Amino acid sequence: MESTVGIVTPQSATFDLELRLESGRVLGPITLTYETYGELNRDKSNVVLVAHAWTGDAHAAGRHDPDDRKPGWWDSMIGPGKVLDTERYFVICSNVIGSCKGSTGPTSINPRTGKRYKLNFPVVMVRDMVRAQRLLLERLQIDNLLTVIGGSMGAMQALEWGIHYPEMVRSIIPIAGTGRTSPMAISLNAVARQAIYNDPLWKKGNYRPEHPPADGLALARAIGHISFLSDASMHLKFGRRFSARDGQFDFFGQFEVERYLEYNGGSFIDKFDTNSFLYLAKALDLYDVSWGFESLEEAMQQLQCPSLWFAFSSDWLYPPDQTEEVVRVLEQLDKPVEYHLIQSDYGHDSFLVEPEKFTPKVSAFLDKLL
Amino acid sequence: MESTVGIVTPQSATFDLELRLESGRVLGPITLTYETYGELNRDKSNVVLVAHAWTGDAHAAGRHDPDDRKPGWWDSMIGPGKVLDTERYFVICSNVIGSCKGSTGPTSINPRTGKRYKLNFPVVMVRDMVRAQRLLLERLQIDNLLTVIGGSMGAMQALEWGIHYPEMVRSIIPIAGTGRTSPMAISLNAVARQAIYNDPLWKKGNYRPEHPPADGLALARAIGHISFLSDASMHLKFGRRFSARDGQFDFFGQFEVERYLEYNGGSFIDKFDTNSFLYLAKALDLYDVSWGFESLEEAMQQLQCPSLWFAFSSDWLYPPDQTEEVVRVLEQLDKPVEYHLIQSDYGHDSFLVEPEKFTPKVSAFLDKLL
Numbered sequence: 001m002e003s004t005v006g007i008v009t010p011q012s013a014t015f016d017l018e019l020r021l022e023s024g025r026v027l028g029p030i031t032l033t034y035e036t037y038g039e040l041n042r043d044k045s046n047v048v049l050v051a052h053a054w055t056g057d058a059h060a061a062g063r064h065d066p067d068d069r070k071p072g073w074w075d076s077m078i079g080p081g082k083v084l085d086t087e088r089y090f091v092i093c094s095n096v097i098g099s100c101k102g103s104t105g106p107t108s109i110n111p112r113t114g115k116r117y118k119l120n121f122p123v124v125m126v127r128d129m130v131r132a133q134r135l136l137l138e139r140l141q142i143d144n145l146l147t148v149i150g151g152s153m154g155a156m157q158a159l160e161w162g163i164h165y166p167e168m169v170r171s172i173i174p175i176a177g178t179g180r181t182s183p184m185a186i187s188l189n190a191v192a193r194q195a196i197y198n199d200p201l202w203k204k205g206n207y208r209p210e211h212p213p214a215d216g217l218a219l220a221r222a223i224g225h226i227s228f229l230s231d232a233s234m235h236l237k238f239g240r241r242f243s244a245r246d247g248q249f250d251f252f253g254q255f256e257v258e259r260y261l262e263y264n265g266g267s268f269i270d271k272f273d274t275n276s277f278l279y280l281a282k283a284l285d286l287y288d289v290s291w292g293f294e295s296l297e298e299a300m301q302q303l304q305c306p307s308l309w310f311a312f313s314s315d316w317l318y319p320p321d322q323t324e325e326v327v328r329v330l331e332q333l334d335k336p337v338e339y340h341l342i343q344s345d346y347g348h349d350s351f352l353v354e355p356e357k358f359t360p361k362v363s364a365f366l367d368k369l370l
Numbered sequence: 371m372e373s374t375v376g377i378v379t380p381q382s383a384t385f386d387l388e389l390r391l392e393s394g395r396v397l398g399p400i401t402l403t404y405e406t407y408g409e410l411n412r413d414k415s416n417v418v419l420v421a422h423a424w425t426g427d428a429h430a431a432g433r434h435d436p437d438d439r440k441p442g443w444w445d446s447m448i449g450p451g452k453v454l455d456t457e458r459y460f461v462i463c464s465n466v467i468g469s470c471k472g473s474t475g476p477t478s479i480n481p482r483t484g485k486r487y488k489l490n491f492p493v494v495m496v497r498d499m500v501r502a503q504r505l506l507l508e509r510l511q512i513d514n515l516l517t518v519i520g521g522s523m524g525a526m527q528a529l530e531w532g533i534h535y536p537e538m539v540r541s542i543i544p545i546a547g548t549g550r551t552s553p554m555a556i557s558l559n560a561v562a563r564q565a566i567y568n569d570p571l572w573k574k575g576n577y578r579p580e581h582p583p584a585d586g587l588a589l590a591r592a593i594g595h596i597s598f599l600s601d602a603s604m605h606l607k608f609g610r611r612f613s614a615r616d617g618q619f620d621f622f623g624q625f626e627v628e629r630y631l632e633y634n635g636g637s638f639i640d641k642f643d644t645n646s647f648l649y650l651a652k653a654l655d656l657y658d659v660s661w662g663f664e665s666l667e668e669a670m671q672q673l674q675c676p677s678l679w680f681a682f683s684s685d686w687l688y689p690p691d692q693t694e695e696v697v698r699v700l701e702q703l704d705k706p707v708e709y710h711l712i713q714s715d716y717g718h719d720s721f722l723v724e725p726e727k728f729t730p731k732v733s734a735f736l737d738k739l740l
Contacts, residue, residue: 023619123619183604183627187596190628191589195565198585215568219561223593226557231689234553240658248656249393249493251648255655257553258560278621285625286618288610316686319601 003079004071005037005062005086012102015135022291025122029111032136033102034058034094037078038086040142046370047142048084049133050074050093051150051157054224054280055272057101060093061086076355083359088370089146094136096129096157098280100273103132106205107273118275119205126153126287130160137168146369149173149362151351152318153280156287159303159326163289166304171369173362175310176351178322179296180288185317188227189281192220196274205275217274218265225264230314230347289326300329306336308365310358312350313343338365373449374441375407375432375456382472385505392661395492399481402506403472404428404464407448408456410512416740417512418454419503420444420463421520421527424594424650425642427471430463431456446725453729458740459516464506466499466527468650470643473502476575477643488645489575496523496657500530507538516739519543519732521721522688523650526657529673529696533659536674541739543732545680546721548692549666550658555687558597559651562590566644575645587644588635595634600684600717659696670699676706678735680728682720683713708735 010033018028035058040047050060052073061078063071072093078084084091095103098121106121113120137143145168148158155177162172178185196202199216207213229237238257246253254262293299309327311320320341330337342357344350350357380403388398405428410417420430422443431448433441442463448454454461465473468491476491483490507513515538518528525547532542548555566572569586577583599607608627616623624632663669679697681690690711700707712727714720720727 025619119621123621180610182601183608183610183625184596184599184601186610186625187599187604187627187631190625190631191561191565191593191596194589194592194632195561195568198565198568198589200570219564219568222564223561226554226561229554229557231552231554231686234557238553240550240553240556249395251489251493251652255553255556255560257557261557261560262564282621 003081004075005079007066008035008037008059008062008064008072010035010058010064010102013136013139015139019128019132019135021122021128022125023123027097027104027122027124030097030104030132030135031102031108032094032097032104032132034092034136035060035072037061037091038089040090044142044144045146046089047145048089048091049145049148049161050078050084050091051148051154052093052095053150053152053154054284055268055277056154057099058093058095061091073352077359083355083362084149092140094133096280097132098124098129098276098283100276105273106275106279107209121275121279123286124279124283125291126156126283127160127164127291129283130157130164133157134165143168145169147171147173147366149175151175152177152348153284156289159289162305162307163299163302166302169305171306171308171365172303173308173365174323175358176312176315176318176348178287178318179326180290181285182322185227186285188223188317189285192223193278193281195219195223196278202274207274212269212274214269217269217272217277218262220277221268222261222265225261227317228347228349230316230345232314232345233347233349236345296326296329297333300326300335301333303330303335306338306365306369308362309337309339310351310361311339311341312347313341314345315348315350317348373451374445375449377436378405378407378429378432378434378442380405380428380434380472383506383509385509389498389502389505391492391498392495393493397467397474397492397494400467400474400502400505401472401478402464402467402474402502404462404506405430405442407431407461408459410460414512414514415516416459417515418459418461419515419518419531420448420454420461421518421524422463422466423520423522423524424654425638425647426524427469428463428465431461443722447729453725453732454519462510464503466650467502468494468499468646468653470646475643476645476649477579491645491649493656494649494653495661496526496653497530497534497661499653500527500534503527504535513538515539517541517543517736519545521545522547522718523654526659529659532675532677533669533672536672539675541676541678541735542673543678543735544693545728546682546685546688546718548657548688549696550660551655552688552692555597556655558593558687559655562593563648563651565589565593566648572644577644582639582644584639587639587642587647588632590647591638592631592635595631597687598717598719600686600715602684602715603717603719606715666696666699667703670696670705671703673700673705676708676735676739678732679707679709680721680731681709681711682717683711684715685718685720687718
């Protein structure tokens with residue numbers, strides 16, 4: 001008996017305006033694709049905003065078609081009786097600007113030229129993504145969010161929501177996030193970027209959509225996958241097993257873990273636009289919650305609501321001490337804050353792989369708010 | 371006042387034979403380039419063999435030319451009055467087979483074809499490297515090593531020496547090593563490999579020496595550098611500083627850490643042959659001290675000499691628990707073993723960057739042996 005939101009249909013909203021970005025540039029018109037699950041209650045007090053990660057999308061739960069092989073990316077979290085209980089909450093998941101999943105990004109038409117933006121798309125920050133999402137909530141006539149929850153880049157969005165729209169947000173739940181992207185995380189994105197730049201098909205972003213720089217994007221994605229996993233999860237999944245089809249002394253022979261990376265890199269090229277991948281990587285690298293403030297303390301001082309934080313013991317992309325740095329500041333500021341270090345072997349991906357390890361704490365936290 | 375071995379001249383030895391490798395293939399004739407520092411004593415009891423890492427070479431100390439900008443790679447360790455005191459010890463550093471630094475490798479001429487081996491070179495294991503080095507010691511009429519010491523791939527060689535030539539080895543000092551390369555380390559090599567394979571100039575190894583796959587090799591090296599550093603050392607060195615020449619919102623703008631990786635990747639392409647890089651990466655990936663034995667225990671049972679081990683707290687390429695796994699087995703087998711976990715922020719590279727943190731313990735260990 002699967003507990004599911006069933007068949008869902010993505011929606012989209014277009015805003016005919018020019019949004020001023022952190023960079024000083026403007027972007028508009030803006031389209032956002034989003035999905036909703038559950039029903040808005042009478043006093044509009046049951047809204048949960050779910051924010052997605054880097055290459056995620058608005059399709060967080062259910063299926064678009066009964067034949068879909070897989071449900072949305074956080075289906076384990078969203079549905080009747082689940083932690084984001086659609087019998088209680090009205091759940092919204094919005095795609096971000098810069099993405100290629102139905103929202104304005106480098107693949108969109110630049111109204112000034114009538115052609116795709118490609119590298120004329122402005123560099124955006126996570127703060128800009130949240131600013132655009134706020135337009136969507138206005139359109140939906142929602143001015144109050146029970147919580148904003150997300151993992152990884154979703155955690156960054158949750159934190160930006162809490163800091164920049166304190167009057168709208170009653171709580172935030174950042175999971176596997178960071179207050180500012182570390183040089184290690186930037187390095188990994190840097191080599192992923194370079195993998196794309198090295199591909200002759202990239203052509204400084206001017207590839208034709210039907211001829212993307214597939215080798216470069218696949219390699220960039222494989223590099224990302226390494227950072228999403230952990231030594232422990234790789235040991236569990238692959239150990240040192242050599243591919244059964246190869247000889248150990250074949251020059252091109254592969255370990256199982258290599259085949260996994262190659263497969264997952266290769267299967268990504270039809271799913272995501274390369275320029276979008278690069279713009280979102282840039283947004284991740286630029287992420288620093290104290291951007292525009294004098295200090296981390298000043299930034300966190302803006303947060304007016306309770307916050308619930310999770311970090312995962314084996315996450316080496318955004319390791320626990322980066323969440324703890326932020327939590328410590330909140331504690332020093334006497335803000336209501338709850339933090340849990342979750343023991344998990346699944347690295348950064350733990351928030352997708354082992355939700356059952358933190359969902360009871362999310363439920364308890366939300367129950368206290370209602 | 372620099373304490374130095376002064377000007378040194380590399381030597382080389384050629385062995386006109388066919389060496390049977392772990393793969394079953396044969397390799398020969400074999401040339402090894404090596405350097406020596408200090409004097410062999412009368413009873414030949416003062417020999418220290420230094421084993422180098424992946425892209426290292428035989429030039430461990432001193433200068434080839436007075437104008438050389440830098441001395442050998444472990445000059446801080448080797449010289450009069452230093453921990454590997456050339457007034458007491460006769461220090462030998464030998465390049466490995468598979469390398470391009472004066473020893474038989476993919477750039478060498480295949481005697482069967484009269485052309486460079488390139489990808490016809492056989493896949494070698496670390497054990498094969500040690501087997502070839504043994505030929506060199508025979509040639510030098512040395513049958514007794516006070517110690518074999520090395521970091522990273524050098525640690526692997528030290529361990530192989532101790533296990534496979536127990537009658538010749540009086541101690542081993544593996545530093546920042548592992549008993550078997552983890553799937554995480556294999557993954558990082560896998561994406562480095564792919565970076566090279568993706569370069570159109572690679573041509574399945576058939577590039578012309580004057581036209582190497584420079585972009586691919588530079589990227590592969592940059593990936594390696596990430597794994598040699600640590601989050602802490604990157605914070606110390608670069609933090610989140612943005613390159614002063616770039617705007618933060620330039621699409622191609624770089625953080626300092628990115629520029630560092632790009633620079634170090636780019637400066638590597640004239641220093642190392644791409645095929646050699648790949649063969650040695652393969653040797654690293656295949657490394658498992660228990661290869662050919664029933665178990666790790668059976669392998670370690672072969673070790674007859676005292677061993678001194680160092681691991682570094684911030685090394686995430688070959689993290690401390692991998693050294694500890696081996697040390698624990700030695701303890702269970704009642705072998706004389708000494709292990710130190712060194713607190714250092716410099717990641718895997720700590721063995722090159724902060725030798726002063728472990729050299730006193732090396733001195734004490736060697737003093738007890740003499």
